Amino acid sequence: MRIAVIGVGRIGRIHAENLRALPEVEEVVLADVVPEVARSVADQLQVSAADDLSSLLASGLDGCVIASSTSAHAEQLETVMRAGVPAFCEKPVARDLAGAVTLAELERETGVPVQVGFQRRFDAGYRRVRDAVVGGELGTVHLLRAVTHDQAPPPAAYLAASGGIFRDCSIHDLDVVRFVTGQEAVTVSAAGGNKGERLFVEADDVDTAAAILTMADGTLVLLSATRYNGAGHDVRLEVTGSLGALAVGLDQSLALDSAEPGVTLTHGPRHWSFLDRFLPAYAAELEAFVAMIGGAASPCTVRDALQAQRLAEACDLSRRRGAPVRLQEIPDTR
Structure with missing residues (x-):
């Protein structure tokens, strides 16, 4: 599998490290609003980097983890879903309730699997x-x-x-x-x-x-x-x-x-x-995401997140x- 991580702050880096450790994942690709930061973290983790989400989607992905700032979640998740790529998105999926409602309806319409990051x-x-x-x-x-x-x-x-x-x-x-x-x-x-x-x-x-x-x-x-x-x-x-x-x-x-x-x-x-309280749970939720890409049901849908x-x-x-x-x-x- 080739999986992207968008946003390489504290939680994005943890997700990248957990993905890198999974045998099913052949390549992890990082992107960030500041491309130089993505390249720096990629060098440290010995994974790949890309300039932006558009180029990543054009290059072919099996899944995408959205760990960017909250304000970017809704737009990025919609882009990934419309591209037909299974997504993992940190909570909240949108800053306001109307945005979350729209994404839940898009999830239903497209059938694209999405897992929201409620690690508990x-x-x-x-x-x-x-x-x-x-x-x-x-x-x-x-x-x-x-x-x-x-x-x-x-x-x-x-x-x-x-x-x-x-x-x-x-x-x-x-x-x-x-x-x-x-x-x-x-x-x-x-x-x-x-x-x-x-x-x-x-x-x-x-x-x-x-x-x-x-x-x-x-x-x-x-x-x-x-x-x-x-x-x-x-x-x-x-x-x-x-x-x-x-x-x-x-x-x-x-x-x-x-x-x-x-x-x-x-x-x-x-x-x-x-972070230290739920470190094992963060690893387990990425295992579940990889399983979802492989056909398992989403353990936490956008509709769950909306509720x-x-x-x-x-x-x-x-x-x-x-x-x-x-x-x-x-x-x-x-």
Whole structure:
């Protein structure tokens, strides 16, 4: 297979390295908005480089990984899909909901396979919990608690273009809640606050947020996110059912200390960013992408990504309104 990676920043480089390690991939070709950067990274990784996406598509590709800046995703994904090339695209597929709707409809019309980069679907813990829910091991599921607590805020320039904490951070939880439960949310109620740096207010964002989701079958989901968790990067999912309970992220890296006398919860190194927390999942999702090119079904379609984006929109709208929002208020495909 000959696969391109568009955008060679931090995540693009990781994707290129993971692709290079797969036996099915014969050639990896890099491109970037700054061609000199693509050539430099290509030299370091001992892979090929091209000047732009157009020349790559003209030269023949089996697949294309889009890891460029968020603002470029929609245009690049549409170009790749219209060329009939299977695509992997980092989230979000578009900066706004209307763009995501358009791409989901294009996916349906063209039939071109697309995988969206929600890497938690490939994490061993999340997959274990999903299997337990689907297999009935936990009985009737009553409650989920989803946590994404960053150790420190991202740069101000990133925040300004991120779309806000629900669209940028919590969207991973929103996607994986759908993945684990197999259910869609019908209502959300959200809130947010700022007790940190002024840069959040300047970005029309919040540094900490919470939401309650009511799923179609009545399951409740409690979601929290913060940019300030000094103990480390904390990503967890707890699922409580009538026959048992399971937790993702409850291991020796847990960024949480116990107040109980004589109790120590953490015995190993903690994670400090999403990259080291999900490094194995990033490799697994590229294996799945190669399998999709070979004919397997997409493990996360554009329509899946759209549903997570709709939830993020609903959460942000609820936070701003100070009132619950029904998902039927948020546009979907026809």
